[in-house]
Amino acid sequence: MSRPAPRRIAHLDMDAFYASVELLRYPELRGLPVVIGGRDAAPRQLPDGRLRFARLRDYVGRGVVTTSTYEARALGVFSAMGMMKAAQLAPDAILLPADFDAYRHYSRLFKAAVAAFTPRIQDRGIDEIYIDLSDLPDESADIAARIKRAVREATGLSCSICVAPNKLLAKIGSELDKPDGLTLLTEADIPLRIWPLPVGKVNGIGPKASEKLAALGVHTVGELARTAPEVLQAHFGRSYAAWLAEVAQGIDERPLVVHSEPKSMSRETTFERDLHPRLDRPALSAAFTALCRRVADDLARKGYVGHTVGVKLRYDDFRTLTRDLTLPSPTADAAEIRRAATECVRRVPLQRRLRLLGVRVSGLAPAASVAPAPLQGELPFDDAPGARPSNGLGQGGQSGA
Template sequence: MERKIIHVDMDAFFAAVEQRDHPHFKGKPVIVGGSSKRGIVATCSYEARRYGIHSAMPIFMAEEKCPHGIYLPVRYSRYKEVSREIFNIFYDITDLVEPLSIDEAYLDITDVKKEAIEVAHYIKREVMNRTGLTLSVGISYNKFLAKLASDWNKPNGIKIITKDMIPELLKPLSINKVYGIGKKSAKKLNAIGIFTIEDMMDLTEEYLVHFLGKMGTEVYHMIRGVDNRQIQTGREIKSIGRETTLQKDTRDKEYLKEILLVFAKDVANSLDKRNLSTKTITIKMKEADFINHTKSRTLNYHLDAVEDIYKVACDILDELVLEKDLRLIGLSVSNFGEEEMQQLSFFE
């Protein structure tokens, strides 16, 4: 049986929630990421995108492009609340839901006794009725093509990609559209004259493996419309962390330690909620000239207490020679283990 895969992607989610909560923002360029010039754009409304603003752009650059924009801080707890409403709709349809982020997911509806287009329209209608938000839906027989389709008619679009459209539909597309091709790989491929999927089809599987490593085989088949990846309903958490852009560039370690203490408390709380402990502590730094650095320490034992995480973070920081001021600092933990807990009988 041919699979029926849907990829759902909310339209400018954070900005759309702000426009819904503040109706006077509708139709205006809304940029979410902070009112400080030192912030980074998390997302922006389609009105703001017309000015060339995009996610990950520094706020000061966005303000140069759109000085009259509405600049707002991130309200993650609010977006998470709305996200739960949306995902409840997905789970009403099927248990085979793979969350990719707070505003994006795959659904495998192969066993749902309705046409995929009916399900897509149902999702769009229910999300609009319950949240007032729009989304874009891609429908196909595998994950790669479904995700490709959801981006086709944004915003508020639906696109179906069927087997008979392949490979002609794919040939003129940029290699940047292929899952597994990052910026570095695309640049290397461009350097040898590979710009479109049609160009890439001239390369052998062996060459792609040599060029891209283990992803080469997947990419070779994907551009021919073959993707056998299954829906992953339980996504494993790889790391937990926090980071912030500083109000002022600094290399004052005592000040940086104050921030790390706040982060250590948040991280320890997240570990406690998930019944996890960690062996690897990482500090992330971005210098004033936007150069990123990370420094990690992996222990031979697990820990989960605030004071222990904070102490290791401070030890890492103390060992570093900060030759330049920092504009961002972050703390993350990884390499998890589960805490041992005794299961008590209800009658004991």
């Protein structure tokens, strides 16, 4: 009786994905610090045909960095950093707006290229996947190199890939030799390559847990591996302590989840400046309609309909409210989503300026594509308070997000 093949799990992570897609469009920016973020940062064409790119030092407004090239990261600019702080660190960096439609396009291309090798893929987001290579006859280094070549041929982009005995090690390993890395890890490599790393490199050990471990004198994965189980249990509880002890030894038995049903789909936008429900009605209405359309497009593209439509509003004082409405029948239609979202917005107070607006559809179920209908009718911001407070705004309970 033959023994099952040892597990070979690969984690593939696209290199600086959003920024790399932009460099395909603007190859003249290769080798320069480039930051993706902001809204009004599109390059302008000069009379002589050349492009004039915005600089980070000229950025005005709030917002966060979506991503950055490795040259910008060398200057200290990373994703989720505030744009104003990034401008202080790299004032001469090129600034480009995010183009999520383009990123989703290239995401589909690289995933299709990998799927030609095996269907055993777990989707982890727009720029990363796990791949089960256990049943493939090829040597790990060979199949990983072929996958990398296929991704580059399909997209023009580089990726980093690690093949390891489990998802935990593969995820850590794909970061070790970036960019364009190919890493092979075995259990014998754990003391040399994993134990010197900070504990925060382990997916699942967040900032708070890292801080608590640091207070115990535990800074690296190796130090965690040498920490007595009773010490971990006294500070983290039995379940999490047991998990910490396992991951420090590189143990991870989680299977690949090659198919899972999404629970919801949502879109939201943070405005460059706080918008007034009445004075900025056209801008809010346009953003509201665009969010409904984008959620509908996501549902139709992935073949789902939803039973519940919800909205999320964040005021200028950072207070956040959500409202939901369950429909009599599921939908993926932009007009239906907009109408339901409108009813949700009518149930929240609109006396303060808004900094964020979001639309969500949940209670999803697979369905055949639904023909879209044109958006029409009034939007909730058309009769914002100030003129008619009796329109039902401000009624209903509150729920924080």
